[in-house]
Amino acid sequence: MTFINKKILFNFFMTAALCLFISLIIGTKANAMTIVLDPGHGGAGTSGAGAFYPPYMEKSLNLAVATQVKSELDNAGITTYMTRTGDVSLDLEQRAAYAKSVNADLMISIHFNSSGTHTLNGTEIWTSLYGSYYTTGYSVGSNIMQQLTGLGLVSKGVKTKLGNSGDYYGIIRNGVALGVPTIIVEHCFMDNEYDRSILDSQGVSGLAHADATGIINYVNSVGGSGTSLAKSDPVALAEGATSNGSTEGVAVAPTVKASSGAQTSTKSAASTGSSISKDASGNIVFKDQNGTTGTFTPSEWDRLLANWTYTGNAEYYIKQVPVGDLNAILGK
Numbered sequence: 412m413t414f415i416n417k418k419i420l421f422n423f424f425m426t427a428a429l430c431l432f433i434s435l436i437i438g439t440k441a442n443a444m445t446i447v448l449d450p451g452h453g454g455a456g457t458s459g460a461g462a463f464y465p466p467y468m469e470k471s472l473n474l475a476v477a478t479q480v481k482s483e484l485d486n487a488g489i490t491t492y493m494t495r496t497g498d499v500s501l502d503l504e505q506r507a508a509y510a511k512s513v514n515a516d517l518m519i520s521i522h523f524n525s526s527g528t529h530t531l532n533g534t535e536i537w538t539s540l541y542g543s544y545y546t547t548g549y550s551v552g553s554n555i556m557q558q559l560t561g562l563g564l565v566s567k568g569v570k571t572k573l574g575n576s577g578d579y580y581g582i583i584r585n586g587v588a589l590g591v592p593t594i595i596v597e598h599c600f601m602d603n604e605y606d607r608s609i610l611d612s613q614g615v616s617g618l619a620h621a622d623a624t625g626i627i628n629y630v631n632s633v634g635g636s637g638t639s640l641a642k643s644d645p646v647a648l649a650e651g652a653t654s655n656g657s658t659e660g661v662a663v664a665p666t667v668k669a670s671s672g673a674q675t676s677t678k679s680a681a682s683t684g685s686s687i688s689k690d691a692s693g694n695i696v697f698k699d700q701n702g703t704t705g706t707f708t709p710s711e712w713d714r715l716l717a718n719w720t721y722t723g724n725a726e727y728y729i730k731q732v733p734v735g736d737l738n739a740i741l742g743k
């Protein structure tokens with residue numbers, strides 16, 4: 412082999428290696444999996460609360476859990492976005508459109524349940540009826556379920572529900588209509604004594620860590636964060652189908668939008684008559700939205716505030732709770 416041939420050979424291998432290196436970088440970036448977390452409900456006042464069973468307000472729990480899940484997924488190198496990062500109202504079309512806009516491989520809508528009788532308990536995870544949307548949702552849902560049952564919650568299944576327009580739940584229907592596999596995680600019944608004992612002891616961080624672990628296990632099972640899911644064709648929404656055909660996963664107060672003065676437009680309904688002041692003895696005098704007044708010692712008030720500290724704005728939430736419920740929390 413002559414010197415020239417060696418040099419040509421060397422250049423050839425160097426070029427090939429460079430091409431491989433560049434294609435690996437480009438390929439990784441193009442294929443990175445993107446997950447959208449959708450904290451359910453939101454918006455000023457109790458109208459956007461979702462399930463509400465003092466001291467737990469669903470919209471705040473959803474947001475707190477999603478925020479920690481995002482943090483854990485970010486740390487694991489999984490690109491993660493949230494449909495809302497504050498207490499704002501979004502309708503289901505907006506949430507799905509957002510997921511589509513960031514080219515999400517998966518949307519996970521985060522919720523907590525309650526029942527009128529307070530007797531129901533367990534974790535429910537809902538996925539789409541359709542083809543690969545079902546299998547993708549079932550797969551990630553099963554991974555999350557495995558972690559949540561590990562905390563002692565009872566599995567009510569990873570399942571589907573048929574409605575008049577295909578998928579019963581609006582967020583799932585709107586997600587898959589845009590080609591985004593979407594699931595709903597109903598973590599537990601926050602008004603049920605058994606579930607609540609787990610919620611109280613695990614806290615937001617325990618549940619969020621379970622979610623994140625399940626999602627990471629799923630991502631690893633399909634080839635790691637550098638691999639995207641195969642995209643499916645969108646499933647057509649039935650004519651006239653809107654987000655309002657289902658009870659759960661429906662964002663309430665649809666007239667209030669994130670950027671258009673949510674506080675002002677719902678003020679009259681949400682906070683009229685609610686006030687906090689101090690009397691001459693230093694006790695806290697709280698008048699609720701119904702005009703009922705309660706007097707609390709500073710230590711009682713601190714105990715009440717502690718019930719909402721996970722929201723980051725305990726006083727905001729306490730203003731929406733009837734005096735009777737505050738007394739009940741204190742055992743008065």
Ligand SMILES: [Zn+2]
Pocket residue numbers: 451452461462469522523659660
């Ligand atoms: Zn909900």
